[in-house]
Amino acid sequence: MMTPRRTTTGQVLERMMPPAFEHGGYEFKKQQRIGQRFGGGAHWIDWLVEKDGKVILVSDKWQGTSGTAEQKVPFEVLCLQEAVDLKKGLRAYLVLGGDGWKLRDFFVRDLKKFLKMPDVRIMTLESFITLASAGKL
Numbered sequence: 001m002m003t004p005r006r007t008t009t010g011q012v013l014e015r016m017m018p019p020a021f022e023h024g025g026y027e028f029k030k031q032q033r034i035g036q037r038f039g040g041g042a043h044w045i046d047w048l049v050e051k052d053g054k055v056i057l058v059s060d061k062w063q064g065t066s067g068t069a070e071q072k073v074p075f076e077v078l079c080l081q082e083a084v085d086l087k088k089g090l091r092a093y094l095v096l097g098g099d100g101w102k103l104r105d106f107f108v109r110d111l112k113k114f115l116k117m118p119d120v121r122i123m124t125l126e127s128f129i130t131l132a133s134a135g136k137l
Contacts, residue, residue, distance in 0.1 A: 013062045013097040013125060017047060017132070024135035026051045034088045037079050045083070049137060056137050057083055057092035060125075063100040070103050077117050084119040093137070097125035 014030070021028045032048040034057065047058035059076055063069040073094065080092035096104050107122050123131070131137055 013060050013095070014046070016097075016125070016129060017058070017060070020129045020132040021047070021049055023133040024051070024137065026056075026132070026135070026137070034083055035086065038075075038082070043079055043083060048089075049132075051135065051137070055089040057089035058095060058128075059092070060095040060097060062098045063096070063104075064098040065100040066102065067100065070101060070107075073103075073107050073122075074111070074115060077111065077115055077120050077122065080120045081115075081117045091119045091121065091137075093128060094120060094122045095125055095128045096122065 018028065026049045028050070029048045030046065032045050033042050034045050034048070035043050037043040045057050046060045049056040049058055057080060059080060061069045061072065061076070073096075076094055080094060083089060084092055094107075096107060101107075104124065108124060111117070111122060
């Protein structure tokens with residue numbers, strides 16, 4: 001019998017974001033629908049962040065152990081770029097938390113070589129928290 005996967009570890013990441021947003025002077029809303037994804041289905045963003053009239057889209061992915069989150073990254077980037085193209089936000093961030101990523105360094109440094117994503121920035125959780133808390137999103 002298989003033990004069910006524990007999927008609540010991403011809640012740790014979700015609890016880390018509000019203090020960084022608050023410290024950086026941002027207003028924010030959690031789990032906001034911003035339109036439709038490619039092929040249908042609602043596009044929900046983890047965080048809709050605003051400061052000085054500028055809206056920033058933030059999606060977060062947690063990978064505590066080897067799993068499927070890595071397979072979702074390229075599609076999420078495409079959906080975020082489309083949302084920015086449709087003027088849902090000025091830019092977007094995809095935040096990768098947890099230490100179960102095999103491809104995190106590739107996603108952060110090199111994925112932009114293969115996907116057109118001028119308005120999407122992929123960052124580690126630590127880098128994003130530093131940027132957000134400094135008010136520099």
